[in-house]
Amino acid sequence: MIKALGYFLEIIKGGLITVRHFVTNMWFHTLKVLGLKAKRRGAVTIQYPEEKKELAARHRSLHRLLRREDGKPRCVSCLLCVTVCPSECISVEAAEDPDSEIQKVPAKFIIDLSRCCFCGFCVEACPEDAIRMDTGKIEVAEYRRADLIYDLDKLLK
Amino acid sequence: MPKIFIDDRAVEVAEGLTLLQAAESVGIPIPHFCYHPAFPPEGSCRMCLVEIEGLPKLELACSTVVKEGLRVRTMSPKVVEARKSVLEFLLAEHPLDCPICDKAGECKLQDYFEEYGLFKSQFKEAKEKREKKFKLGRNLILDRERCILCTRCVRFLNEITKTEDAGILNRGIHSEVGIFESEFIDNNYSGNLAQICPVGAITDTDFRFKTRVWFLESRESICPLCSRGCNIIMDSHAGYPRTLPTRRVYRVRARQNLDVNFHWICDYGRYGYAYLDEGREDRLVWKKGDRETRLSWDKAAQILSEKIRSLVHLRKNSRIGIVLHTNLTNEELFLADRVFRKGLGVEKLFLADPPPGKGDEFLLTADRTANRRGLQEVGLPVQAPDLKALSGLDLLLIFGHYLAAGTSPSDLKNALEKVETKALFASHKSGLDGLVDFVIPVPVIAEKNGSLTNIDGRVQPFVAGLSFAGDGIAEWRALLDLARELKVEHKYFSRLASPEAIYRALRKEIPFFK
């Protein structure tokens, strides 16, 4: 009997917690609706398209390819990113560069973002620091799949 | 048989072997760059140093001949330290551009550094700049920065091709591999240079930058491009990554077989793999007038055997003809003999082959088909395809697309128009496609199992290295299916369900194949 009563008491206490949340949050919501200044907001929600959260410094966003000082892509198409990519979204085709110091340059560098899982392994694997995921672009959505296939020009931008 | 001790293991080895060969024969690998079994030892890389009890200094395993009672240590601390030092000196001038080096992944320098090194370079000086893109030969590019001066290439040109095109020029730090009088290497075996180079110094323009070696899957096969039957390795795309493949086979390498091709293959075979993907037949079609219907092999076999059966019933066996070629395996030629000549009494067997090319004294033969010797040994009485004889037939089974070569298209057309039913079993598209009723795609040698007999009478079995993707059928299977449909010696052929079973029958019935 006492045990049952204790149980009942705990139920009431639990209910009071939600009531407390309701009352305090409602109070701040009401203050906001009335246009009054409040210490905090009634909800922790971030209203995404209107408010945006600042990205962390190490956030992995859309890829970009870096250039050398002379404007050529840094990429030497060693295919290590292709090797390491778990979703097989990168395809690189190599070509000869007349400059014997560079030798190997990408003729094609395509990232299929519709497959990409944004793991960042390509950035880790790159021996030339040619690819980075620091553009801060996270809204990568298109109406057509073909638009999600990024080629060399698009990635160098 | 001297008895020596390698790492405290007593082994008996043949007289005259070097320590390195002796150790390898008992499964103890000794790292080396310049040693190659085809050449006499050079001893220039110093990587194979081993410790011999009683001698004050380390000795070269590649050039020390075994002697009774030698006690050798291959992994003692002193040896490992020496290997580290050798590697350090080799790497002092090495550019370390592994990411763009085609050898990466199968490079000995990389492997040994993984195994013994992983040390930090003590050299602070800038590396020597050398030419990275020296055109060494027709298909060869030399990167002098990567070169470790093992002289394997020089020795190959001296010993094997005997052209003596290249040598080590200059001295000391300036020494480099060079060719004389700027005439670059152009012989039929130059592709082997890229294969024997232990590092990425000599690269092959055919393979250069196309892919990375770890994407490739190595499959053993036999080169069908001439009657030598060289043993090869086909490096084909392994399916990963999905985005890469532009072709199936990326390169062909020699596979060691001291009885046939030693360690080498010719450039004709090495670079002649384009036929695997280009111009292949991939659709099984039945042409009636202008209409083309796609059908399955089972259906085609029914129709064909129906026509054959009606001719046999009317005792018109003499009006059936078979055109064969010598790129068929022993098994297939044997089956053609058993099914058509012995089983159905077909006497009109023709042979249409690709025209012979120019051979050389070493490996390449003039005969550009793989199995002419096999045809002889199986004992098929074949005749040259006489257009007149062909036009007098009612049914013609054409194996191979070689009939089109050597005759004028209009004559062939006129001849074949008189034949009522013509079926073509071809791996490649040709002018014959438009002249026949059935086009049945078949695999090439690399895509099927079987055996070939080379020019010296050596029977070499092989298994499929590539998958056959078309909707056709292998010839041996097609012949067996026809035999089954025609109910020819059912009991005999029902046992021959695989090339291996056919080969067993072949061995039993033809003394040559024993």
Next chain:
Amino acid sequence: MDIVIAVIKIILALVWFLVLTLYLTWLERKESAVIQDRIGANRANIWKFRFLGLFQPFADAIKMIFKEDFVPAFANKFLHTLAPFLSFFFVAITICAVPFGDTLRLGGRTISLQVLDLNAGLLFILAMLSLGIYGIILSGWASRNRFTLLGGIRGAAQLISYEVALGLSLIGIIMVFPSLSLQSIVRFQGENILGFIPKWGVLLQPLGFVVFFFAALAETKRVPFDMPEGESEIIGFFTEYGGLKWGLFMMTDFMEIIIVSALLTTLFFGGWQVPWLAADGFHWPWGGGRALPHGVVVLLQLLAFNIKIVFFCWLQILIRWTYPRFRYDQVMDLGWKVLIPLSLLNIVGTGIVMGFLK
């Protein structure tokens, strides 16, 4: 003229019922959001005019209406279609016995603010709520899916179990207010105890109220008693439904909440009664009073009734978003081993107290 008035009453009651149901979905979303420090649905808008997401129920309704009416190939088409309508009908019809207010005098007529003053209104509502089980069992069975069938059986077992406690807990009320007509029960509660405490059912029947409240919660089939459907984990009886039919089941759920609130209000919290308000105005317990015109009194009564109902709806939603689900054996234990003995105890206790007071 009577018929016209009756039709108008029916229409008004149904509109009230359905609009409250729609906005109960909004209330549920918003209340749960506020409890959980969220904002809740606020994107539905007309010309960028959002207004706290008040258009959300209409957006939902439009979506559900235009969704494909999909019936599984293996289902019994007729019964599959019938089940949601059956559920909906039996709940919707209960509204006619609920008294919204006292009488309204209009143009010489006296109109009762109740669709139908049944003399056994209480029994009618209980009966109709029980018939709702058919919708559940039929939907579970007609879907021809093992899991929906199991859900339907779970639902039926639970509802039947709690039906007993529900009915027994009300016997005390019937003993205290000797009538089965809901309007008379409300009128009885207009009196005061000792002259100043409103004679509401909850004061006379506290134990009855508790038992009825829990049994009624179980009747609504919502968390923590959501055995039949189990929104999050268990597959329930309307798994094979979509679109409008699924919407009907959801509406049935929300209507049950309203009906339970209406019963709680009517039986235990004085229905439309405002404390110390009589037909002619307030009579303060400390003497004196304030006369009010007839229209204001009726409005106050309607307002009181609505406020009480919304409060109980709020309370039920609060409970739904606070407590985790009971295990099935716990549900059965609570019904048979706790609530039914308690309701019997309540009857006996009420009888003894009434005997002494006589």
